[in-house]
Amino acid sequence: MRKNRRSNKKTDNIFPINIDELEARLQKEFKNSPDLSFSKYEHHGKKIAVFSIPYLVEASMIEENLLKPLLNKDIPWTTQTILDEIPLNDSETITSFQEILQKLIIGTAFVYVEQAEEVVAYLLLNKEKRSLDKAETESLVLGPKIAFTESLITNLNIVRWRIRSTDLVMEELKVGNSLPREIRIVYMKSIANEADINTMRQRIQDLDVDEIEDSAVLQQYIEDDSLSIFPQFDSTELPDRFTYAVSQGKVGVLVENSPTGFIGPSSLFSFLESTEDLYMRWGAGSFLRFIRFIAMFFSIIITPAYVAAVTYQFGIIPTQLLISIGQSRAAVPFSPIFEALLLEFLIELLREAGARLPTKVGQTMGIVGGIVIGQAAVDAGLTSNILIIFVAMSALASFTSPSYLLGTTIRVVRFPLIILAGTLGLIGIVFGLSLLIIHLIRLTSLGRPYLTPLYPFQWRDMDKVFFRLPINITNKRAKSYQPKKLIRFSGKEASKKRDIDE
Amino acid sequence: MNINVTINKSLKIPAFYLFFIIHGIQTGVGIMGVPRYIFSKAHQDSWISILLALIFMIIVAYIMLLILKQYENADIFNIQVDIFGSWIGKLFGTVYILFFAATLISVILTYIQVIQIFLYPTIPSFVVTGLLIFLVIYIVSGGIKTLVGVTFIFVILSQWILILAYDPISRMDWAHFLPMFQASIPDLLQGVKATTYSVTGFEILFVIYPFISNKEKAKLPVILGLCYTTFLILSTTAISIGYFSARDLGDIEWSTITLFKNVSYTFVERLDYLLIAEWMMIIIPNIAIYMWAITIGMKRLYKIPQRITLYTTSFIVLIVATVIKSDIYINKLTDTLSSVGFWLIFIYPFVLLPLVILKKKWRKRKGSV
Numbered sequence: 001m002r003k004n005r006r007s008n009k010k011t012d013n014i015f016p017i018n019i020d021e022l023e024a025r026l027q028k029e030f031k032n033s034p035d036l037s038f039s040k041y042e043h044h045g046k047k048i049a050v051f052s053i054p055y056l057v058e059a060s061m062i063e064e065n066l067l068k069p070l071l072n073k074d075i076p077w078t079t080q081t082i083l084d085e086i087p088l089n090d091s092e093t094i095t096s097f098q099e100i101l102q103k104l105i106i107g108t109a110f111v112y113v114e115q116a117e118e119v120v121a122y123l124l125l126n127k128e129k130r131s132l133d134k135a136e137t138e139s140l141v142l143g144p145k146i147a148f149t150e151s152l153i154t155n156l157n158i159v160r161w162r163i164r165s166t167d168l169v170m171e172e173l174k175v176g177n178s179l180p181r182e183i184r185i186v187y188m189k190s191i192a193n194e195a196d197i198n199t200m201r202q203r204i205q206d207l208d209v210d211e212i213e214d215s216a217v218l219q220q221y222i223e224d225d226s227l228s229i230f231p232q233f234d235s236t237e238l239p240d241r242f243t244y245a246v247s248q249g250k251v252g253v254l255v256e257n258s259p260t261g262f263i264g265p266s267s268l269f270s271f272l273e274s275t276e277d278l279y280m281r282w283g284a285g286s287f288l289r290f291i292r293f294i295a296m297f298f299s300i301i302i303t304p305a306y307v308a309a310v311t312y313q314f315g316i317i318p319t320q321l322l323i324s325i326g327q328s329r330a331a332v333p334f335s336p337i338f339e340a341l342l343l344e345f346l347i348e349l350l351r352e353a354g355a356r357l358p359t360k361v362g363q364t365m366g367i368v369g370g371i372v373i374g375q376a377a378v379d380a381g382l383t384s385n386i387l388i389i390f391v392a393m394s395a396l397a398s399f400t401s402p403s404y405l406l407g408t409t410i411r412v413v414r415f416p417l418i419i420l421a422g423t424l425g426l427i428g429i430v431f432g433l434s435l436l437i438i439h440l441i442r443l444t445s446l447g448r449p450y451l452t453p454l455y456p457f458q459w460r461d462m463d464k465v466f467f468r469l470p471i472n473i474t475n476k477r478a479k480s481y482q483p484k485k486l487i488r489f490s491g492k493e494a495s496k497k498r499d500i501d502e
Numbered sequence: 503m504n505i506n507v508t509i510n511k512s513l514k515i516p517a518f519y520l521f522f523i524i525h526g527i528q529t530g531v532g533i534m535g536v537p538r539y540i541f542s543k544a545h546q547d548s549w550i551s552i553l554l555a556l557i558f559m560i561i562v563a564y565i566m567l568l569i570l571k572q573y574e575n576a577d578i579f580n581i582q583v584d585i586f587g588s589w590i591g592k593l594f595g596t597v598y599i600l601f602f603a604a605t606l607i608s609v610i611l612t613y614i615q616v617i618q619i620f621l622y623p624t625i626p627s628f629v630v631t632g633l634l635i636f637l638v639i640y641i642v643s644g645g646i647k648t649l650v651g652v653t654f655i656f657v658i659l660s661q662w663i664l665i666l667a668y669d670p671i672s673r674m675d676w677a678h679f680l681p682m683f684q685a686s687i688p689d690l691l692q693g694v695k696a697t698t699y700s701v702t703g704f705e706i707l708f709v710i711y712p713f714i715s716n717k718e719k720a721k722l723p724v725i726l727g728l729c730y731t732t733f734l735i736l737s738t739t740a741i742s743i744g745y746f747s748a749r750d751l752g753d754i755e756w757s758t759i760t761l762f763k764n765v766s767y768t769f770v771e772r773l774d775y776l777l778i779a780e781w782m783m784i785i786i787p788n789i790a791i792y793m794w795a796i797t798i799g800m801k802r803l804y805k806i807p808q809r810i811t812l813y814t815t816s817f818i819v820l821i822v823a824t825v826i827k828s829d830i831y832i833n834k835l836t837d838t839l840s841s842v843g844f845w846l847i848f849i850y851p852f853v854l855l856p857l858v859i860l861k862k863k864w865r866k867r868k869g870s871v
Binding site for chain 1: 518519617621622629630633637640641644648651652654655656659766767768769770771772773775776778779780782783786
């Protein structure tokens with residue numbers, strides 16, 4: 001294919017050419033869309049054409065720096081004099097017609113002097129972008145609030161400003177055969193593990209797809225196990241989370257037109273980490289992280305446990321409690337499993353509707369759904385109020401996940417577990433949990449185990465994952481990811497104690 | 503046939519995990535009912551029997567390591583072929599594989615029995631077997647790394663059961679241990695033998711040894727694993743003796759589970775139900791390791807791909823476990839395994855060691871001449 005393109009280049013050199021003929025050829029390519037602006041001028045008896053797609057280039061730049069000198073200066077224009085005299089940088093000369101077309105659509109303005117050998121091109125890209133906003137999906141109480149935007153340039157700018165080091169590498173790659181898109185691999189060259197960088201690069205380069213729609217899609221393309229329901233890369237819209245991971249030796253990926261970057265290799269536990277744990281003092285950070293772990297387990301287990309206990313093993317419920325559960329369930333016409341599935345479904349409906357609706361309506365809907373329907377369902381005898389408490393708790397617990405992807409996975413996992421609990425009781429739950437754990441053990445991210453540092457067991461990394469220690473003790477990076485530099489700062493220096501009254 | 507096997511470096515595991523492998527495979531269904539058997543032989547001095555069993559086990563494990571050390575990187579299947587020649591060696595290897603398979607089936611059958619007694623009296627055995635086998639296939643097809651990971655994590659995840667033991671401990675009658683030292687030496691030895699069924703499994707060392715990356719450090723985790731298993735058996739037996747009266751203990755088949763029946767809180771009761779469900783997590787590493795050992799054995803002896811052995815064995819196990827229903831057969835199987843296991847695991851290494859050393863000396867002499 002590459003060979004083909006090269007031979008094309010030779011044949012589609014149409015210069016020198018008449019300006020009218022050039023216009024005709026270009027207009028033919030842009031049939032039916034009145035996008036091309038092609039203006040002709042006469043200067044010193046020579047015809048000069050300036051053409052571009054107006055909404056892709058900066059009009060003021062063309063006006064001020066291209067047309068003004070071009071028409072006012074009293075020089076006979078040739079390609080060379082244009083290159084020398086026009087006060088714009090980013091200029092190049094092009095001879096291929098195909099190349100002109102390609103450059104036109106990414107915001108280049110061209111100047112052509114009739115019968116010249118080449119066209120002069122100026123990259124005057126005017127890309128519309130939104131301004132920097134607060135993060136929407138991942139919100140923090142402490143720490144930077146800024147979020148990535150859809151503009152890759154802006155994102156690179158933010159990342160560079162956060163990691164001001166020549167160590168930072170931002171490799172450029174292009175993916176997509178018919179609609180190419182720019183991708184950047186971001187890592188620290190003196191820290192990140194070489195094998196991880198190579199794997200990431202290799203996987204992206206080997207992609208043979210027509211286009212990638214978003215970074216989330218790219219993620220799915222290059223995951224280790226695409227059948228798994230667990231996300232295998234940590235995606236984030238927070239630059240501080242992104243740069244923190246990069247500075248710890250992970251490999252980040254940014255995609256053009258996508259406001260989320262992703263980081264690999266990740267472990268299951270990295271989805272439950274928030275940069276906020278870092279900004280908190282270590283005690284509070286550890287506590288919050290612990291709460292999140294408990295919440296995830298709780299969210300998975302509580303409804304299935306209710307179903308199993310009420311359906312089969314009611315012996316485990318103490319008599320007092322059993323009476324009140326029996327009373328509240330007495331009017332319910334459904335079996336426990338169906339009751340639980342119905343209520344979980346209702347909660348999912350509320351959540352999904354809340355995510356789709358505009359913010360103002362969303363709040364009202366939460367009240368309508370949560371209070372009105374919940375209360376009415378109990379009054380009508382459709383569900384027991386104990387189950388409502390359980391389902392609401394488990395939904396709440398699933399929202400504590402800092403990663404939206406993992407939160408969704410956990411909500412999905414609940415349903416098969418409820419069905420298992422409803423068919424096999426406690427045995428079913430243990431079976432489901434075992435299956436889940438085995439799956440997690442088998443899973444990898446960028447070829448690295450998904451459950452590190454739990455398995456393969458790495459004692460020194462526990463403080464990075466399950467809890468936090470005072471900052472002067474955590475002087476090493478996670479050993480599980482084999483960074484080139486393990487030590488962040490000298491631990492001896494940090495924990496050196498002065499004598500009393502020194 | 504090359505005696506030493508080469509293992510891909512990415513498949514090697516640190517010796518540290520041997521603790522969990524040894525403990526994981528030893529602790530299975532045996533511990534659920536073993537106090538009664540030991541008690542019936544050695545009575546209130548059962549604890550002495552168990553400690554004697556520990557010493558015996560450590561000696562055997564030491565001999566196993568000694569045998570394995572004579573070779574660079576070999577497992578029991580290749581060593582037997584080396585010592586006894588192709589035919590007898592393969593026959594002995596097959597005995598090992600059959601022993602593993604029978605143990606696997608007996609573990610599943612015993613677990614089904616427990617489930618049927620305590621949880622679901624009418625659950626068909628193929629349902630439980632199917633669930634277990636499904637998980638085992640999923641584990642073993644993930645390779646040794648997954649196997650070790652599952653053993654490691656499941657062993658850790660099932661330790662919370664120990665906390666519940668505070669309740670039976672608080673109700674123990676320490677006078678049940680008195681008078682001490684009443685059992686005669688033969689009774690104690692009988693007690694040691696009764697312990698063996700619940701501690702079989704550490705012969706896996708013979709199979710997994712080539713996969714260990716730092717072999718020089720293998721001894722400590724193995725011994726600690728044996729000690730930990732013995733500690734659990736010792737404590738459950740001791741608690742059972744103190745908790746139940748001597749007459750009752752003879753009648754209670756699953757004394758370890760029954761111990762937890764009385765634990766109750768204001769929000770949850772009957773923890774034995776929870777315990778039996780949780781016991782699945784203790785069973786899974788157990789049978790997965792046996793299944794893995796079978797596949798590896800077939801590969802070493804007959805060059806059958808592991809995947810084929812895995813699927814056929816699973817199928818056979820599913821059928822056998824469905825067909826065998828009567829308690830009598832299950833007990834018979836357990837008893838047979840217990841006596842075969844005693845000879846195969848505890849006595850056979852003593853025979854094998856001199857042969858291996860003789861062979862090594864003979865080979866050295868041959869090499870020098």
